[in-house]
Amino acid sequence: MAAITRLAKPSSSISYLRRCLSTSISSETNPLFSSRKDPKDRNVQWVFLGCPGVGKGTYASRLCNLLGVPHIATGDLVREELASSGPLSQQLSEIVNQGKLVSDQIIINLLSKRLEAGEAKGESGFILDGFPRTINQAEILEGVTDIDLVVNLKLQEDVLLEKCLGRRICSECGKNFNLASINVKGENGNPGISMAPLLPPAHCTGKLITRSDDTEAVVKERLRVYSEKSQPVEEFYRSRGKLLEFDLPGGIPQSWPKLLEALNLDDYEEKQSAAA
């Protein structure tokens, strides 16, 4: 990922990226494109798409543990910046708490810093969660590196809202839990869905917090913004033959094995646990 990190350092990273990308230098001679390695010689470069509350973070982080790649969630980068009370903090808090998207420029800068830090630690490959979220971000990413696969997680909208409202985070260990108990009956040929709550262990129970943007009004706005700005990103990757659609059949116990199967990783998990 040297390309993105090197490109995005200047504060005007997007216009800088655009300038670089519009040059007609070939990929062999342009060092900006040196990260376009043969997929055989590097770890996976995947993207997770899906509406707020669908479980991108849960499944992306599990896959990252399995595949040994970093889980890079731009929402986490935004929240870290918010918590740091740095110069961007106030501006970001207003945007996030209205359910709007942060500017592409700020996101690219946060992502670049994260990739640069990872590169310094010798990280290779990634699963991106929550990026790209606009066509502009998708084009920028496409311009600097190869994405092998895009997983599009899907759940019906009423379930998404319940899941966001039930979401809790342990303020000490940072783990995510969910208090919602979902039981939707099948209707009009659509299958029903059940998801058991993901309850915290006793030592986290008294330390649970709710994200400030997980209120009903803000979640509804985030869902609206997703369909306006991020659904076109699904089409962007679909038309490039990279999109894997995955309808979650239930909670983690039902969905995780099916997801591994869809990714042809069911054998991989068995081999990994046998080797552990």
Ligand SMILES: Nc1ncnc2c1ncn2[C@@H]1O[C@H](COP(=O)(O)OP(=O)(O)O)[C@@H](O)[C@H]1O
């Ligand atoms: N790629 C991005 N582009 C613009 N804004 C982003 C991006 N990623 C995260 N954000 C901001 O951070 C907030 C939280 O992101 P995230 O944790 O991914 O939420 P969600 O649960 O809505 O998927 C978003 O509502 C948005 O304001």
